[in-house]
Amino acid sequence: MRAGRAASLAASAATLALCGCATQGPLLAPADPGALPPRAELVETPFFPQRDYQCGPAALATVLAAAGVTVPADDLVAEVYLPGRRGSLQAELIGAIRRRGLLPYVVPPSGQSLLEQVAAGRPVLVLQKTGAGPWPGWHYAVVVGYDTLEDRVVLRSGTEARLEVSAARFLATWDRAGRWALVVVVPGELPADPDFARYMQAAAGLEATGRSDAAERAYEAATRAWPTAALPQLGLANLAFARGDLAGAEQGFRAAIERAPGDAAARNNRATLLLALGCPLAARREIAMAAALADAGPHEAAVAATRRDIEAATGPDAAGCPPDPAPAHSLP
Amino acid sequence: MFKRMVVQLLCIALLNLGSPLVAQAGLIGTLQAVEADTRAQDLATVNATLARDQVREQFMALGVEPAEVESRLAALTDSELRMLAGQVAEAPAGADALAVIGIVFLVLLILEAVGVIDIFKKFP
Numbered sequence: 001m002r003a004g005r006a007a008s009l010a011a012s013a014a015t016l017a018l019c020g021c022a023t024q025g026p027l028l029a030p031a032d033p034g035a036l037p038p039r040a041e042l043v044e045t046p047f048f049p050q051r052d053y054q055c056g057p058a059a060l061a062t063v064l065a066a067a068g069v070t071v072p073a074d075d076l077v078a079e080v081y082l083p084g085r086r087g088s089l090q091a092e093l094i095g096a097i098r099r100r101g102l103l104p105y106v107v108p109p110s111g112q113s114l115l116e117q118v119a120a121g122r123p124v125l126v127l128q129k130t131g132a133g134p135w136p137g138w139h140y141a142v143v144v145g146y147d148t149l150e151d152r153v154v155l156r157s158g159t160e161a162r163l164e165v166s167a168a169r170f171l172a173t174w175d176r177a178g179r180w181a182l183v184v185v186v187p188g189e190l191p192a193d194p195d196f197a198r199y200m201q202a203a204a205g206l207e208a209t210g211r212s213d214a215a216e217r218a219y220e221a222a223t224r225a226w227p228t229a230a231l232p233q234l235g236l237a238n239l240a241f242a243r244g245d246l247a248g249a250e251q252g253f254r255a256a257i258e259r260a261p262g263d264a265a266a267r268n269n270r271a272t273l274l275l276a277l278g279c280p281l282a283a284r285r286e287i288a289m290a291a292a293l294a295d296a297g298p299h300e301a302a303v304a305a306t307r308r309d310i311e312a313a314t315g316p317d318a319a320g321c322p323p324d325p326a327p328a329h330s331l332p
Numbered sequence: 333m334f335k336r337m338v339v340q341l342l343c344i345a346l347l348n349l350g351s352p353l354v355a356q357a358g359l360i361g362t363l364q365a366v367e368a369d370t371r372a373q374d375l376a377t378v379n380a381t382l383a384r385d386q387v388r389e390q391f392m393a394l395g396v397e398p399a400e401v402e403s404r405l406a407a408l409t410d411s412e413l414r415m416l417a418g419q420v421a422e423a424p425a426g427a428d429a430l431a432v433i434g435i436v437f438l439v440l441l442i443l444e445a446v447g448v449i450d451i452f453k454k455f456p
Contacts, residue, residue, distance in 0.1 A: 056425075079403075082425060083396070084394030084395045085420075085421070089416070089423055091408055094407075095404065095407030095412075099407045138424045178424075204361070204365075208363040231366060231369070241359065265360040265368070268359075268360050272357075275358070298368035299360055299364075
């Protein structure tokens with residue numbers, strides 16, 4: 001009797017241990033528990049129920065409204081919907097955000113980064129793949145809440161104003177879609193835990209598509225967040241040059257070169273500026289430096305073209321040409 | 333004659349409205365500098381103008397309103413256009429197309445496997 005009881009106890013202990021192995025911990029639990037509030041839900045986020053296949057415009061309208069720009073989802077159909085695909089492309093959602101002078105920040109592909117955005121008050125537009133294997137089922141939804149204790153995620157999705165799904169189910173569909181997630185940031189603000197390269201890509205995308213004012217505010221925010229980085233200074237200088245503010249451009253290129261003496265792009269652009277300022281000799285010195293730095297790099301062709309233009313210019317420097325910045329100590 | 337010229341000029345001007353800022357000669361754009369820092373340069377070998385033309389054609393073929401095509405293209409960067417060129421028809425397009433066909437197929441397969449129906453004659 002006693003032996004039997006002991007055996008059954010041991011058996012239940014073994015079963016319990018096995019269960020312990022089989023059950024996973026909460027999927028949403030952050031690596032550093034202090035980093036995130038255990039639950040958050042952006043209940044104020046509006047809801048735009050989708051029509052047939054038009055989850056792209058609906059999800060886009062949701063994240064735009066959360067950033068303070070209310071556009072009816074129907075108006076966005078003409079901007080992002082592809083009738084022949086019965087869907088919307090990721091790049092076009094990004095484009096539609098740019099068209100409103102807002103910054104489309106693509107979130108790093110981790111659950112933690114996604115939840116951080118929600119905790120910081122920004123709903124996250126996500127791509128999901130609901131179909132398995134070769135079956136499609138691409139779908140856009142918006143994450144507006146999470147609960148790390150219950151391991152659940154809250155979505156605005158399709159025709160569901162508040163869809164609560166298990167973290168396992170959500171993460172599986174998000175994973176199949178390449179973990180693509182996007183937040184809309186008002187230029188001048190920063191996303192939660194910003195990644196420098198992703199942020200600068202988004203800001204420079206605004207500049208490249210003609211949204212100069214928005215790009216300028218985004219670069220200025222970047223100079224405050226990453227004061228030692230050269231790229232935001234280069235961006236501000238390029239914008240100044242484009243609007244004819246040559247003195248501002250010189251200041252900006254110089255600031256970029258001070259931060260990164262080996263930056264061929266900043267030196268190339270400063271050389272072009274020096275030529276515009278009537279300083280061909282100073283321009284020659286700067287472009288020679290750029291050419292040495294750009295050798296076999298991505299800017300080699302652009303720098304060579306600038307050098308040809310500068311070497312075609314003759315004559316002495318005008319009065320008041322700016323002094324040379326410190327040379328590149330990291331020259332190869 | 334004069335009217336015609338004006339109309340033609342206006343057409344060209346309108347077409348240009350859609351294109352983003354023309355890059356200033358001698359300047360390396362901020363986006364180029366960012367992308368040089370962050371990604372492989374193999375994309376840059378595709379001509380951006382060519383890519384834009386390809387995506388324009390594909391948008392038209394997929395039923396985008398002609399009046400909207402240029403402004404939609406103008407919102408995309410050169411590298412996005414290069415990535416899209418040639419694959420607008422395959423790139424993921426969020427649609428909420430529930431895999432209905434997939435579900436029907438699965439149900440049929442299960443029914444077949446448990447012997448309720450017998451329609452897949454070619455399979456043992």
